Amino acid sequence: xxxxxxxxxxxxxxxxxxxxxxxxxxxxxxxxxxxxxxxxxxxxxxxxxxxxxxxxxxxxxxxxxxxxxxxxxxxxxxxxxxxxxxxxxxxxxxxxxxxxxxxxxxxxxxxxxxxxxxxxxxxxxxxxxxxxxxxxxxxxxxxxxxxxxxxxx
Amino acid sequence: xxxxxxxxxxxxxxxxxxxxxxxxxxxxxxxxxxxxxxxxxxxxxxxxxxxxxxxxxxxxxxxxxxxxxxxxxxxxxxxxxxxxxxxxxxxxxxxxxxxxxxxxxxxxxxxxxxxxxxxxxxxxxxxxxxxxxxxxxxxxxxxxxxxxxxxxxxxxxxxxxxxxxxxxxxxxxxxxxxxxxxxxxxxxxxxxxxxxxxxxxxxxxxxxxxxxxxxxxxxxxxxxxxxxxxxxxxxxxxxxxxxxxxxxxxxxxxxxxxxxxxxxxxxxxxxxxxxxxxxxxxxxxxxxxxxxxxxxxxxxxxxxxxxxxxxxxxxxxxxxxxxxxxxxxxxxxxxxxxxxxxxxxxxxxxxxxxxxxxxxxxxxxxxxxxxxxxxxxxxxxxxxxxxxxxxxxxxxxxxxxxxxxxxxxxxxxxxxxxxxxxxxxxxxxxxxxxxxxxxxxxxxxxxxxxxxxxxxxxxxxxxxxxxxxxxxxxxxxxxxxxxxxxxxxxxxxxxxxxxxxxxxxxxxxxxxxxxxxxxxxxxxxxxxxxxxxxxxxxxxxxxxxxxxxxxxxxxxxxxxxxxxxxxxxxxxxxxxxxxxxxxxxxxxxxxxxxxxxxxxxxxxxxxxxxxxxxxxxxxxxxxxxxxxxxxxxxxxxxxxxxxxxxxxxxxxxxxxxxxxxxxxxxxxxxxxxxxxxxxxxxxxxxxxxxxxxxxxxxxxxxxxxxxxxxxxxxxxxxxxxxxxxxxxxxxxxxxxxxxxxxxxxxxxxxxxxxxxxxxxxxxxxxxxxxxxxxxxxxxxxx
Numbered sequence: 034x035x036x037x038x039x040x041x042x043x044x045x046x047x048x049x050x051x052x053x054x055x056x057x058x059x060x061x062x063x064x065x066x067x068x069x070x071x072x073x074x075x076x077x078x079x080x081x082x083x084x085x086x087x088x089x090x091x092x093x094x095x096x097x098x099x100x101x102x103x104x105x106x107x108x109x110x111x112x113x114x115x116x117x118x119x120x121x122x123x124x125x126x127x128x129x130x131x132x133x134x135x136x137x138x139x140x141x142x143x144x145x146x147x148x149x150x151x152x153x154x155x156x157x158x159x160x161x162x163x164x165x166x167x168x169x170x171x172x173x174x175x176x177x178x179x180x181x182x183x184x185x186x
Numbered sequence: 187x188x189x190x191x192x193x194x195x196x197x198x199x200x201x202x203x204x205x206x207x208x209x210x211x212x213x214x215x216x217x218x219x220x221x222x223x224x225x226x227x228x229x230x231x232x233x234x235x236x237x238x239x240x241x242x243x244x245x246x247x248x249x250x251x252x253x254x255x256x257x258x259x260x261x262x263x264x265x266x267x268x269x270x271x272x273x274x275x276x277x278x279x280x281x282x283x284x285x286x287x288x289x290x291x292x293x294x295x296x297x298x299x300x301x302x303x304x305x306x307x308x309x310x311x312x313x314x315x316x317x318x319x320x321x322x323x324x325x326x327x328x329x330x331x332x333x334x335x336x337x338x339x340x341x342x343x344x345x346x347x348x349x350x351x352x353x354x355x356x357x358x359x360x361x362x363x364x365x366x367x368x369x370x371x372x373x374x375x376x377x378x379x380x381x382x383x384x385x386x387x388x389x390x391x392x393x394x395x396x397x398x399x400x401x402x403x404x405x406x407x408x409x410x411x412x413x414x415x416x417x418x419x420x421x422x423x424x425x426x427x428x429x430x431x432x433x434x435x436x437x438x439x440x441x442x443x444x445x446x447x448x449x450x451x452x453x454x455x456x457x458x459x460x461x462x463x464x465x466x467x468x469x470x471x472x473x474x475x476x477x478x479x480x481x482x483x484x485x486x487x488x489x490x491x492x493x494x495x496x497x498x499x500x501x502x503x504x505x506x507x508x509x510x511x512x513x514x515x516x517x518x519x520x521x522x523x524x525x526x527x528x529x530x531x532x533x534x535x536x537x538x539x540x541x542x543x544x545x546x547x548x549x550x551x552x553x554x555x556x557x558x559x560x561x562x563x564x565x566x567x568x569x570x571x572x573x574x575x576x577x578x579x580x581x582x583x584x585x586x587x588x589x590x591x592x593x594x595x596x597x598x599x600x601x602x603x604x605x606x607x608x609x610x611x612x613x614x615x616x617x618x619x620x621x622x623x624x625x626x627x628x629x630x631x632x633x634x635x636x637x638x639x640x641x642x643x644x645x646x647x648x649x650x651x652x653x654x655x656x657x658x659x660x661x662x663x664x665x666x667x668x669x670x671x672x673x674x675x676x677x678x679x680x681x682x683x684x685x686x687x688x689x690x691x692x693x694x695x696x697x698x699x700x701x702x703x704x705x706x707x708x709x710x711x712x713x714x715x716x717x718x719x720x721x722x723x724x725x726x727x728x729x730x731x732x733x734x735x736x737x738x739x740x741x742x743x744x745x746x747x748x749x750x751x752x753x754x755x756x757x758x759x760x761x762x763x764x765x766x767x768x769x770x771x772x773x774x775x776x777x778x779x780x781x782x783x784x785x786x787x788x789x790x791x792x793x794x795x796x797x798x799x800x801x802x803x804x805x806x807x808x809x810x811x812x813x814x815x816x817x818x819x820x821x822x823x824x825x826x827x828x829x830x831x832x833x834x835x836x837x838x839x840x841x842x843x844x845x846x847x848x849x850x851x852x853x854x855x856x857x858x859x860x861x862x863x864x865x866x867x868x869x870x871x872x873x874x875x876x877x878x879x880x881x882x883x884x885x886x887x888x889x890x891x892x893x894x895x896x897x898x899x900x901x902x903x904x905x906x907x908x909x910x911x912x913x914x915x916x917x918x919x920x921x922x923x924x925x926x927x928x929x930x931x932x933x934x935x936x937x938x939x940x941x942x943x944x945x946x947x948x949x950x951x952x953x954x955x956x957x958x959x960x961x962x963x964x965x966x967x968x
Contacts, residue, residue, distance in 0.1 A: 040772040045818070046881040048785040052811070054874025055792040057752055061745045061866040064853050066801055066845075070808050073838065074792060077815045078877070080831075086885045088892070090777050090822040094911040096903050101896075105823040107911040108895045113819075114830050114916060115927050121834045122934035128845045129938040133945045135848050149742030155733065 045085045052078035065131045065141040069124060076120035080113040187242045187256040187310055190226065194219050194303020198296045205292035212291065213280040216299040220273035223306055227258070227266040234263050235660050239376075241312070257312035257376060260660045264509055265309035265431075265438055268516040272430040273302045275636040276422045279524055282632035283422055283531060290334060298426065301327035305431050309438060314363040314373045317439075318356070321403070324432050325352045331427060332419045344415035347721065351412045352402050359399025359439075365392035375442060379664075382446035390452050396439070397456055404436025404490045407464045408717040414471075414483040421530060424479065425523030429486050430516045437490060441497035441508065445664035448500025457498035458588075462595035464491030467715070469602025473697070473704055478526045478536040478614055482519065485562065485606055489515050492599060495592065496577055503580035503672040505662035510654060510674060511573035513647075514561060517640040518570055521558035522610065524637035525551060529614060531633065532626035538613035543623035545615040550634065552615045557641040561648070563607035563694055564600060564687060568648040571687070572674045574600060576658075578683035579672060597686055604694020609701065651675045745866070752873045760876045763883055770886025778821055788814035800851055805842045809835060826912045 052074055059071025087109025092099035094107035131141045197219055205212035230240055240258040258266075277298060284291055304323035311317035326349075333345030367373040369383035369392060383389050400406075405413035416428050427433070440457060447453045468488030475481035493515065496508030528551060529544060530536040545552045561570035581593040617623070647654050655674045678684065697704060739750060776782055791810035798804035812835035819828035898919060899911050906914035916924050 040774045041770045041882050041885045042775075042777050042781070043773050043882075044776040044781050044785050046878050046885075048788055048818075049881050050874045050878025051789045052792055052874075053877040054870045055796055057748075057870035057873050058796055058866055060748050061752075061870065063745060066849065067804070067853065070795060070804055073808055074795070074811060077812060080827075081815060081818060082877075082881055084819070084822050084824070084827075085881055086888075088885075088888065093823050093825050094899065096899065096909040096911065098909070101899050104899060104911070106892050106895045107898055107915060108892060110824045110827045110912045111915040111920065113824075113827055114912065115923060117827075117830050117834050118927055119930050121838055122931045124838055125841050126934045126937050126941075128841050129941040132845045132848055133941050135845075136945045141849055143744045146742035149740045152733075152740050153737045153742065155737065 040089065042085065042089075045081060049078050049081050049085065052081070063143050065127075065134060065143055068143070069127045069131060072127065073120065073124055076116070076123075080116055083109045083113045083116070187240065187258065188244055188254060190219070190223050191256075191303050191307040191310070194223075194299055194306060198300035198303065201296040201299060202292040205295055210281050210284050210286050210288070210291050210295075212295045213277045213284075213298070216295050216302075217274050217277035219299065220270040220277065220302050223266060223270040223302075224274060227263055227270065230258055231263065234258065234260050235656055237660070237663070251373075252315060253313060254316050255313040255374060256307070256310040256316070258310060260657065260663075261438070261441055262309045264512055264657065264661065265434070266306065267513060268434065269302060269305045269309060269431045272426060272516060272520050272640070273298075273305075275520065275524075275639055276426040276430075279527070279633060279636035280422045282630050283527060284420070293335075294331065294420070294423070297327050297331050298423070301331070301427065301432070305435075308435055312375050314367055314375060314378075317375070318360050318363060321359070321399075321435060322353070322356050324427075324435065325349065325356060325403075328352070328416070328427050328432055331423045332416045334419070338418075340418050344412070344418045348412040348416050350725070351409050351721070355399040355402025355409065358395045362392045362395030362397075362399065365389075366396065379443065379446040382450075385450050389450065393443075393447055393450060394452050394456070396443070397453070400436035400439045400494075401460060402436070403439075404433050404494065405464075405487050406436070406460050406491060406494060407467050408720060410464060410468065410487045411718045411721060413487055414480050417477075417479045417483050421479065421523060421527035424483070425520050425527065428483065429519040429523050433486065433490060434493070434512065434516070437493045437497050437512070440494060441512075444498050444500050444505075448498060454498055454500065457494050458592055461491045461494035461498065462592065462599065464488065464494070465599035466491075466595065466602065467711075469599055469606060470711075472606035473602065473609060473701075474707070476538045476613075478529070478538065478541075478610065479523070481538075481606060481610055481613070482522055482526065485603070485610075486519060488599060488603060488606075489519070489562075492577075492596065492603075495596065496580075499580070499592075500665060501580055501584065502662045502665040502667040503576060503583055505580075505665050506658040506672055506674065507573050507576035507580050509658040509661040510569070510576055513654070514569040514573045514644070517644045517647075518558040518561040518568075521554060521637055521640045521644065522562070524633075524640075525555040525558065526614065528629045528633050528637060529626075532629050533624040534626075535624070539618075540621065541614060541624050542616070542618045542621035544626070545617065547624070547626060548629070551629065551637075554634070554638050554641045555614060556611060557644055559607045559611045561644045562610075563604040564690060566648070566687075567645075567676050569644045569654075570648075572648060572651055572654070572676070574690070575678070575683045575687060576672060576674060578686045579678075579681075582682055583668070593686075597690060600690040601693040601697065604690055605697035605704075608694060608698035612698070612701075648676070749866070749869050752869050756869075756872050756876050759880075763876065763880045767880070767883035768886070769882060773882075781818070781821055784814055784817045784821070788818075799853060801846050801849060801853060802843075802851065804853075805839065805846065808842075809839045812838070824912070826910065 056071045056075035056078060059067045059074065062068060062071070087106045089105075091105040092103045094104040094110065135141045197216065201212050201216055204215055208215065233240070242256045244254045246252045246254050277295075280295070280298070284294070301324060304320045304327060307320035308317060308324060311320055329345050329349040332348055333341050336342050336345070363373070365388060366378065366383070369386075369389050370378045370381070371383075372378060402409045413428055413433065417424055419428070444453075465488045468484045468486070468491060472481050472484035472488065475484060489511075493508065493511055496504055496511055499505070499508075526536055528548075529541065532548075533541060533544070535541060557568065561568035564571050564574040577596060578593065581589045581596065583589075651674045658674060659671070741747075788811050791807045791814065795804050795807045795811070798807060812831065816828045816831035816835065819825075819831055898915055901919070902908050902911045902914040906918040908914040908918065
């Protein structure tokens with residue numbers, strides 16, 4: 034532990050990268066269950082990342098069992114331990130959300146946000162009315178009135 | 187000084203409560219502090235005239251080198267006369283101007299006092315950041331005062347335009363300040379002016395950015411249109427903010443920095459061009475206005491251009507003219523605004539076409555207004571005449587071509603100024619054929635006195651010209667004076683400036699007499715010279731861009747959002763890692779050979795998760811990944827970690843199984859038909875690869891042995907009576923972190939419980955309806 038060892042374990046790095054890729058892919062899905070699984074896997078990978086960045090492996094950090102020079106760094110382990118527990122808390126909360134969603138809606142799919150869709154439609158409408166020669170002629174800039182216009186249309 | 191500024195802000199916070207007791211007399215309470223400031227400034231007068239300064243500094247964030255630094259010198263003193271002096275008059279005037287029971291009184295009084303404090307801070311600031319903070323505070327006050335309660339479209343539009351334009355300038359100015367401060371090595375204004383940074387591209391950029399701030403604040407072309415728009419504010423507010431004090435902040439900044447930068451390349455040419463252009467455009471537009479207040483606003487625009495030129499020129503005589511005009515303008519413009527306020531208040535209109543016969547009705551008011559307008563036109567023996575004469579003399583002195591061009595511009599601008607001054611007099615007080623005399627009750631003394639005081643000063647300072655001489659000379663001291671330094675006087679003999687003044691007045695009278703023909707022009711300007719359409723086009727363009735950006739990125743779909751975040755992660759930190767990071771010197775394939783089969787197992791299980799069609803399969807495979815990670819921890823030398831991992835993984839599996847009972851056994855397959863799979867795969871693989879690379883780079887970046895951990899290892903047996911260092915860290919050294927962690931667990935547990943209980947409760951009352959919906963959609967899925 035007293036010397037700085039800059040050799041890095043390639044197998045672990047690749048495993049971390051692979052787990053992150055899988056986790057990201059699952060996060061990009063629409064099924065809430067897949068998204069939760071994605072978060073769990075990214076959480077695992079992050080804990081491994083902590084260990085890899087925390088230095089080379091050694092013997093368990095228990096005084097009296099291993100000499101101090103051969104111990105692994107205990108701090109990343111303490112951090113990862115905390116992270117594991119918090120990931121668990123987050124997972125159960127998300128599972129409860131998925132449960133509620135399935136009971137109320139009958140599915141656990143993440144649908145598109147209606148409000149955001151409305152903005153997109155409005156933008157398309159602006160795009161259609163191209164009139165770069167006379168801006169402000171019929172579309173005077175005004176705060177707070179767009180919603181009203183939208184409502185009356 | 188800092189105490190005075192803070193007192194203003196505190197009083198502003200208290201005024202809404204005070205006005206509940208005192209009604210509109212709250213304005214009078216507000217006037218106390220500006221009066222105190224004015225008194226303090228007057229007591230410091232002798233010291234400042236002797237060349238001394240009053241300094242005060244409070245460390246704000248010493249680690250970052252940030253201090254609130256205030257400094258009173260001659261320029262600050264002149265500005266305080268305007269800020270606090272006019273402030274007292276305006277606040278007293280407000281008492282009689284606003285209705286006793288107006289709802290807005292508490293708001294307006296508080297904002298006016300807050301503004302007075304911010305403005306006082308602005309003119310006293312000796313630190314670029316302090317200046318910037320007060321600068322933006324005045325902008326915010328102006329926005330709130332112009333917008334009032336925002337009931338009308340015009341109020342909203344004008345206040346937003348004023349805010350957008352001045353904040354744009356303010357931000358660019360901040361950028362300029364940072365550049366300038368870094369170039370100079372200090373953010374103290376007095377130090378920068380004493381030893382300015384060398385000329386160069388960076389300094390020039392900084393100066394242009396700072397000037398942009400000054401130009402927007404002081405309503406220079408092409409940013410000037412916000413100022414006439416801001417006239418929707420109540421007249422006392424316009425008189426104070428948009429004539430006497432706030433709009434002079436830009437002029438003040440130029441005056442503050444000119445001793446150091448007047449010979450830097452972009453400074454003077456830029457100021458001279460835009461200043462004269464502003465003076466001409468403002469004067470021209472004022473010739474056509476029918477609303478007295480807007481007429482004055484264009485006049486202010488024009489005069490601000492004039493002041494910019496005088497403050498930026500950097501010669502002794504012109505600087506004297508600048509100081510004189512600064513005060514002269516403050517005095518006559520506040521007089522005129524207050525007079526217009528009285529006319530509006532009594533007659534109910536300020537439209538030139540509707541007013542008639544005011545001169546006969548209010549002779550005293552007419553005299554007051556005439557003094558103001560004639561001082562503006564530059565008629566002796568009024569104060570404005572002194573300033574104008576000094577300006578002409580100053581640009582004649584050197585005789586260079588550039589100065590003569592500027593002089594021609596100033597003479598033209600002054601002629602326009604004289605013309606609209608006469609137009610104002612005629613429009614406000616004159617008797618117009620075919621218009622019936624305005625009937626108006628006599629104004630109260632409380633309205634007349636605040637208007638009469640600056641008019642009296644205008645007359646006094648003009649007649650006794652030597653009164654102001656010492657102030658003007660002290661202000662101009664940084665600029666080298668010639669062998670025969672200029673002095674302010676009504677009579678310098680038959681000289682060229684006098685002739686020019688005569689020409690100015692004569693052409694002003696001529697333009698006014700030919701007003702019918704002039705008005706027929708209708709204020710016509712070629713399109714490319716109009717600033718307002720430019721502003722509207724810019725804002726509409728921003729509007730379109732923001733719609734386009736929001737519409738494209740705010741698509742409403744969670745996968746799209748996450749993909750955008752991941753792509754940003756790959757592109758921004760990714761390029762930094764790839765270009766800036768260095769790979770570790772030595773790569774090892776594995777620490778122990780057992781890691782390889784475990785890695786293969788974990789990765790295979792993970793990939794299988796993505797392909798699983800059944801939820802249960804996916805969950806079990808996730809469990810395999812979790813246990814595999816546990817195995818890694820064992821190999822890595824972390825028994826506690828592995829133990830926790832195995833336990834938590836088991837618990838997670840149990841929780842999953844509870845929820846899976848509620849869900850259909852197969853994943854719904856909607857998404858695969860909706861969009862192709864490969865973009866998601868590509869994005870996730872790219873992001874995963876980047877994580878792998880950064881894992882190598884970060885892990886290889888270790889430079890020192892971990893001292894914190896060594897300390898933990900040493901302290902564990904004695905300090906925590908524990909041999910297991912990880913345990914000692916968790917429950918002893920970093921016990922508070924663990925308390926936080928437990929709270930997270932508690933919060934999550936509460937959340938889970940309430941979600942599940944709420945779901946049960948929601949299902950109970952309308953069981954028939956609720957179950958109908960889910961069943962239907964379930965059938966659709968099948």
